[in-house]
């Protein structure tokens with residue numbers, strides 16, 4: 001049943017979007033937790049709403065690349081409760097963006113994100129609320145990773161705790177020279193709970209994941225690239241004369257993968273997503289279905305017509 005739901009989630013494409021959007025949120029979202037797991041999203045949202053401050057800002061650009069900014073500079077972009085809710089809403093907006101191709105996730109004011117707002121964490125440090133927050137954030141970050149957009153975390157400054165977990169909910173990670181990713185949960189007497197450990201194991205293997213979590217290792221760009229966590233290193237624009245602004249560098253980096261019509265780029269992400277998440281037979285069937293959405297579609301017909309050499 002779970003696989004079937006995921007297959008449906010992967011299959012979503014612009015032509016299905018309107019029908020899909022009419023379905024209740026939890027049915028259409030590809031969430032990990034729903035009412036059958038005893039999870040009541042509205043209940044935890046009400047609690048989280050009490051811890052306000054900061055925002056998650058979304059800018060959808062004509063290029064088809066959106067920028068999602070974690071914005072709470074006075075707390076090093078830590079996630080307040082209302083920002084967790086914001087995040088879920090922004091993800092919903094991105095799920096319903098037929099023209100979308102790529103996404104850059106960045107922090108405001110030259111740092112990425114220092115995890116949960118410790119003031120909110122203190123207030124919901126009881127077992128029940130902690131579990132609900134954990135399920136809420138796993139749902140939101142799983143949906144972020146499953147967006148039909150090619151996503152990049154742009155790490156400037158520090159990505160700590162939940163901030164490090166957030167980087168793993170993107171397809172790629174770019175680090176500015178001098179920046180750090182640190183799964184420092186151990187120092188808080190915790191382990192990742194936003195899905196960051198599971199995703200980290202997929203990205204770097206269990207040996208490296210154990211070292212990073214067990215040692216709360218400060219991952220610099222060089223180490224990140226060596227273990228396969230990081231896909232590119234950007235020049236620090238303040239330290240390197242003539243370097244382009246970081247966001248510009250990230251957009252340039254991403255644009256090589258987002259060049260082309262949105263339905264094709266979204267299909268690329270979907271076939272990779274199904275290969276990444278589904279068992280082989282299921283992934284093959286899903287790939288066939290996704291292939292069916294691009295075969296004979298306008299971009300395909302246009303390419304066939306323009307490639308006169310092959311006539």
Ligand SMILES: CC[C@@H](C(=O)O)C(=O)SCCNC(=O)CCNC(=O)[C@H](O)C(C)(C)COP(=O)(O)OP(=O)(O)OC[C@H]1O[C@@H](n2cnc3c(N)ncnc32)[C@H](O)[C@@H]1OP(=O)(O)O
Nearest residue numbers: 074075076078114115116117118119160161162188192193
């Ligand atoms: C479930 C929780 C888990 C998860 O989500 O998976 C977590 O995320 S746990 C949180 C993990 N994060 C941390 O442990 C980071 C805690 N913060 C720090 O260690 C330091 O603040 C810093 C991020 C290393 C920065 O140090 P420094 O450069 O010395 O600046 P300050 O310490 O003065 O910070 C500036 C300002 O920001 C506030 N701040 C920073 N992080 C948080 C945070 N996570 N929550 C709330 N507030 C945060 C810090 O308190 C300072 O504010 P003022 O004291 O008002 O100046």
